[in-house]
Amino acid sequence: MSGPTREAAVLAEPMRSRWSPSVFDAHHELSAAEVATLLEAARWAPSAGNSQPWRFVVAPRGSAAHAAFVPHLSRGNSGWVPRASLVVVSGCEVVDVKDPDTARYDLGQAVAHLTLQAVAMGLHTHQLGGFDKPAAAAALGVPDSVRLVSAVAIGVRGDAAEVSEPDAEREHRERTRRPVDEIAHDLGWRPWAG
Amino acid sequence: MSGPTREAAVLAEPMRSRWSPSVFDAHHELSAAEVATLLEAARWAPSAGNSQPWRFVVAPRGSAAHAAFVPHLSRGNSGWVPRASLVVVSGCEVVDVKDPDTARYDLGQAVAHLTLQAVAMGLHTHQLGGFDKPAAAAALGVPDSVRLVSAVAIGVRGDAAEVSEPDAEREHRERTRRPVDEIAHDLGWRPWAG
Numbered sequence: 001m002s003g004p005t006r007e008a009a010v011l012a013e014p015m016r017s018r019w020s021p022s023v024f025d026a027h028h029e030l031s032a033a034e035v036a037t038l039l040e041a042a043r044w045a046p047s048a049g050n051s052q053p054w055r056f057v058v059a060p061r062g063s064a065a066h067a068a069f070v071p072h073l074s075r076g077n078s079g080w081v082p083r084a085s086l087v088v089v090s091g092c093e094v095v096d097v098k099d100p101d102t103a104r105y106d107l108g109q110a111v112a113h114l115t116l117q118a119v120a121m122g123l124h125t126h127q128l129g130g131f132d133k134p135a136a137a138a139a140l141g142v143p144d145s146v147r148l149v150s151a152v153a154i155g156v157r158g159d160a161a162e163v164s165e166p167d168a169e170r171e172h173r174e175r176t177r178r179p180v181d182e183i184a185h186d187l188g189w190r191p192w193a194g
Numbered sequence: 195m196s197g198p199t200r201e202a203a204v205l206a207e208p209m210r211s212r213w214s215p216s217v218f219d220a221h222h223e224l225s226a227a228e229v230a231t232l233l234e235a236a237r238w239a240p241s242a243g244n245s246q247p248w249r250f251v252v253a254p255r256g257s258a259a260h261a262a263f264v265p266h267l268s269r270g271n272s273g274w275v276p277r278a279s280l281v282v283v284s285g286c287e288v289v290d291v292k293d294p295d296t297a298r299y300d301l302g303q304a305v306a307h308l309t310l311q312a313v314a315m316g317l318h319t320h321q322l323g324g325f326d327k328p329a330a331a332a333a334l335g336v337p338d339s340v341r342l343v344s345a346v347a348i349g350v351r352g353d354a355a356e357v358s359e360p361d362a363e364r365e366h367r368e369r370t371r372r373p374v375d376e377i378a379h380d381l382g383w384r385p386w387a388g
Contacts, residue, residue, distance in 0.1 A: 014206065018240075036388055040205060046309075052371060054377055063380075064380075065380055104295050108301065108303040111299075112302065116307075177238060180237055183233070183236070186257075187258045192233075192252045
């Protein structure tokens, strides 16, 4: 099933409508102002001691950064990701960071803020880890002090008839999550019962 | 300055209004339904391969889990955190996880979704890493396969006259972030120019 499920319907927007399509419109473009707003959302995320360890490479489709990045996508991602209007490659500082685990956690928060801002703007996002990170870092000129972690494809939905069958079918996977009692616990790790 | 700054005003809700107060109302309580909705927001966050590595201990003020957790707060957090209506202690699976870095990143996303859902519900949140994680894990009965990462204090704002001066002043720290050209880059790590 594509799109949100009934269970998520209790949530407020933009969390309620967020999901990760794989068919982007390969002609849609984002304005510089829209890109700036997405980055502003990431910028104002909270972080441990306000350390803000997140770093991004901004790669709109058609840019030199985009051309440098896409050859390093995994085979499964090489069809659908380049169609998106924008790829934001994310990484975090790993030098002079108090706690590298927390830096990844903080980066996840910043990307979540960016993606939810995108949803609020009528866009869709789909995050991926499937690319050759050392090779992409070298191609993009990312310094050694920054470790790449993910990429975010951002855009609007396109026509499934324009993409390969596996990419079109990717959207029809059922959207599932663990039951809440597997993730929420009470004292003694008992399932949380409300 | 407390509350959002002018720069963040371009953002959509609930990102726009999110900030981290330190003075919570020590009498306010959350309903079980409200807590369930917060957990639902975390539950529907995206993760690498839908691995959902996030795990939570749910500790409403007055619960046995809350009593077990609060002795392990750092001195600076021991005054203001226990006043919040709810503490959600967060951790992630570290065993049988493809990539531990990504598990922390995914946990950060789930907590971001939870906190933004809270803001959308008229609540405030303040995350913290300042607690004795091994001791808190032991007191709460967290299994060895889960590493604690953060806690989230959740509630409504209280009266600053009821708290210590350092806790009241904590809210008046200026809210700052790095300029966007320090976090967003183009090819060759040039500052992103839009």
